[in-house]
Amino acid sequence: MLRLVVLLVASFAALAAGQRGVDEVLKWQKVQYSSDVPSRILAADNGYIPVNNIPMGAVHYKNRVFVAVARRRWGIPSTLNVVNFSPPFPNTNLLLKPYPNFQLNELRADLQPDENRIVTVYRPRVDRCDRLWFVDTGMMEIPNNFTIVQRPSIWAIDLKTDKPIHRYEIPQKDVDSGYGLTSITLDVDPDNCEKVFVYISDLQTYRMVVYDYQNRKSWRFLHNYFFLNPLEGDYRIQGIPFSWDDGIFSIALGNPDPRTKFRTAYFHALSSNSEFTVSTEVLRNETAAQRHYHGNDFQLLGYRGANSQSSIHAFDADTGVVFFALIQQNAVSCWDSRKPFAPQNMAIVYKNDADIVYPNDLAIDNEGYVWFMTNSIIKLLYTRLNLEEYNFHVWRANINEVIKGTVCDPAVKANVNFVQRFATDGDSDRVTFLEFKDKYGPGGGPYGGWGIGDQKRLNKHN
Numbered sequence: 001m002l003r004l005v006v007l008l009v010a011s012f013a014a015l016a017a018g019q020r021g022v023d024e025v026l027k028w029q030k031v032q033y034s035s036d037v038p039s040r041i042l043a044a045d046n047g048y049i050p051v052n053n054i055p056m057g058a059v060h061y062k063n064r065v066f067v068a069v070a071r072r073r074w075g076i077p078s079t080l081n082v083v084n085f086s087p088p089f090p091n092t093n094l095l096l097k098p099y100p101n102f103q104l105n106e107l108r109a110d111l112q113p114d115e116n117r118i119v120t121v122y123r124p125r126v127d128r129c130d131r132l133w134f135v136d137t138g139m140m141e142i143p144n145n146f147t148i149v150q151r152p153s154i155w156a157i158d159l160k161t162d163k164p165i166h167r168y169e170i171p172q173k174d175v176d177s178g179y180g181l182t183s184i185t186l187d188v189d190p191d192n193c194e195k196v197f198v199y200i201s202d203l204q205t206y207r208m209v210v211y212d213y214q215n216r217k218s219w220r221f222l223h224n225y226f227f228l229n230p231l232e233g234d235y236r237i238q239g240i241p242f243s244w245d246d247g248i249f250s251i252a253l254g255n256p257d258p259r260t261k262f263r264t265a266y267f268h269a270l271s272s273n274s275e276f277t278v279s280t281e282v283l284r285n286e287t288a289a290q291r292h293y294h295g296n297d298f299q300l301l302g303y304r305g306a307n308s309q310s311s312i313h314a315f316d317a318d319t320g321v322v323f324f325a326l327i328q329q330n331a332v333s334c335w336d337s338r339k340p341f342a343p344q345n346m347a348i349v350y351k352n353d354a355d356i357v358y359p360n361d362l363a364i365d366n367e368g369y370v371w372f373m374t375n376s377i378i379k380l381l382y383t384r385l386n387l388e389e390y391n392f393h394v395w396r397a398n399i400n401e402v403i404k405g406t407v408c409d410p411a412v413k414a415n416v417n418f419v420q421r422f423a424t425d426g427d428s429d430r431v432t433f434l435e436f437k438d439k440y441g442p443g444g445g446p447y448g449g450w451g452i453g454d455q456k457r458l459n460k461h462n
Ligand SMILES: *[C@@H]1O[C@H](CO)[C@@H](O)[C@H](O)[C@H]1NC(C)=O
Pocket: 111, 145, 147
């Protein structure tokens, strides 16, 4: 029996380590910072508490990986950081260097708003014009003591000079606070770096914020498809059962239509196995955002399969393949966007039950790799991290190699030629969508529901 277990573990390790096209680039037991963080900070009360430092996002740009550590506990000295990596892999326990410097990341002792500082960053993104974009949520999600320091803001840093070049404060009309603004998607004009639309998912109040960079204006969309599916919010990860109510979590953009230049935006809630679409023609239209009814502008694309709740997904412009980080399967999957959306037309490109505990971020770089990170956050939230183990990992997968021969390979035929809209009868977790039945949202929910609507209709409901 013991021999069998050893054999199984050994062959599993071999499979995980040797998987074609996948490199484990970085791993950490615990997050530690470079000497840019002054020792007075590390020594201060609540200045640096190792077990509370959990990376939430990682994005690659020219042998640098930007690592974000959200302030969800005390003791996080710097939220936006960078590491330089080099082969051989993995690079282990690299020190995080505050980016672009410590001053921008330092929390004010009086916790007063400061437009020259950032409080919490989740998932930064790099655009094709050498800029790093991110949202500063402006708050600390300390359990039982949420602390709003300042309004949420959108930032851009020039990666060639490492200087901040833009900051835009998101107004109250779009979101009450930065709580839930955990992913950002960049829609950069192929010919003009100044024409950028930024889409931000708000998992907490179920909105999408759109920012028009050129005109320095923002608006927000409300739609029922931004909500969780109430039947798909229960999880079991590493044997830990829990429920989450996170709504819209990730927005991935297809290639521009050759004629209209608009893109398809693919989006999903975290607690849902469904994928939806909307054209950026709709999202870029501020007037459309004010409508109370969106007709067929937002659409159900299909069903990803049971237990396929996805944190982040990303579209590869070269191959047209979408990659999904699957939090309940310790895996990354793919789907070729030219094929019908159905679980049979998807493939797992990487799975590792030992190390992929909560794949929390995923992004595609300009060099043909999909990058993904895991952060064991389930352990922070529900048990305790063991800082002797490797808790945080960053992988990169060569896209052409990992899709080759799978159903995601554009050269391979689809397995089925129909879209699967919902779970099938055989599945125990059948989805029953009630499209637009409850147009005015949850009303008195914990976050106040839509926050807008036809007052007369709302009153009638009472
Ligand atoms: C909550 O945080 C504030 C600082 O933002 C601190 O002054 C206060 O003592 C904290 N309260 C608790 C119960 O920890």
